[in-house]
Amino acid sequence: MYTQCPECLTVYKLEAELLVPACGCLRCSHCGTVFNALGTLAAHLPAEPFTQLPMHALDQEPPVVDVAVFRPRPAATTPEPVPEAVVSLVADDGVVEAGPEPAPLGEDFSQLTFTPKFARTKKPRAWRSLAWVGVCAVLVLGLGAQLAWAKRDSLVADPTFGPVLQAACGVLGCHLPLVAAPGRLRLLARDVEQHPSVPDGLLITASVHNDAAFAQPYPVVTIVLSDANGQRLAMRRFQPADYVGDADARARGLGADATTAMVFEVQDPGQHAVAFAFSFE
Structure with missing residues (x-):
């Protein structure tokens, strides 16, 4: 909240607790004037530039508050006796009797209590969870x-x-995919001889063992023929279809810890070919 000194026009920011001790009166720390802070009390400052805060009339009829949130229960005391009005009652036998007049009924707020209203929270259903x-x-x-x-x-x-x-x-009942591991193929034996039916052909046989614990596809085999000086004379790369004719066997691959025989037919490069080498891809 904000208020303004009427003498030096200094605007102060204050809390509601400062208005309680002197019924809304404050002393200006700038000029020392004592003034009623309620006259210019405002929740927000007006748009700048401004000189004075709006003044409030303090001689109006007090407003009525009607939103009750709490009222303490009265202390348990013995009520003072209330004079009872005497009324005359006429009995059936003609005798006049006197009795107390019932007190008028009024509103009793002694049991008024304030109960806060809490928002109801819905529990999630178990099936949704x-x-x-x-x-x-x-x-x-x-x-x-x-x-x-x-x-x-x-x-x-x-x-x-x-x-x-x-x-x-x-x-x-499923099949694992074949994993190529040419480094785990081991050449057990190999041999080169003249082809029995082709005059200028060679017949190369090799025995290969799969040291892996899983089946792998038949490798691409590279055969290199060289002379006595290590000079390469011929080279060929054989695909699995070149030396394994059965398509089902190619699909199954070379089983784990299995040995297979490979046969290759190549053309004889001449009398100078004295060595050959295998490699797997």
């Missing part, structure tokens, strides 16, 4: 499935999760 829990569980499972599919190669190749996934797929 269960529905939200179910939806969240489905979303979490879907997210986990997406992450597992994105990292499927790592999970299948993992020595801990790979056997568990294989066992689960064996029960459910």
Whole structure:
């Protein structure tokens, strides 16, 4: 709240507690004038520029307050006797009897109490909570499935999760994706000889073992022929379809801890080819 000294026109900001001790009168700290702060009391300042706050008339009829929120109960005291008016009653036998006149009834506010009104809060229904829990569980499972599919190669190749996934797929009847791990293929034996039916051809055979604990696709095999000085004479890359004719076998891949024989037909580069090398991709 704000008020203004009528002498020096100084505007002060004050709290309601300052108006209680002297019934609304205050002393100006600037000029020392004692004035009634209620005359210019305002909740907000007017728009600037301004010189004086609006004056309030203090000689009006007091307003009536009618919104009652609390009234204390009266103390328990013995009420003073009230003179009872005497009325005459005529009985059936003609005898006049005197009795007290009943007191007029009035409003009794002694039991008036104030009860605050609280907003009623509705409790959520149990089925809605269960529905939200179910939806969240489905979303979490879907997210986990997406992450597992994105990292499927790592999970299948993992020595801990790979056997568990294989066992689960064996029960459910599903097939795990083939994970290529050419570094775990081991060449057991190899041999080169003249082709029995092609005059200028060579027949190269190799025995390969899969050291991985999971099935992997047949690799791309690169064969390099070189001379005695290590000079490369010929090279060819064989796709799985070039040395595995069965499409179903290619789809199943090379099983875990399995050994397979590979046969390759190449053209003889001449008498200078004395060495050959295998590599897997």
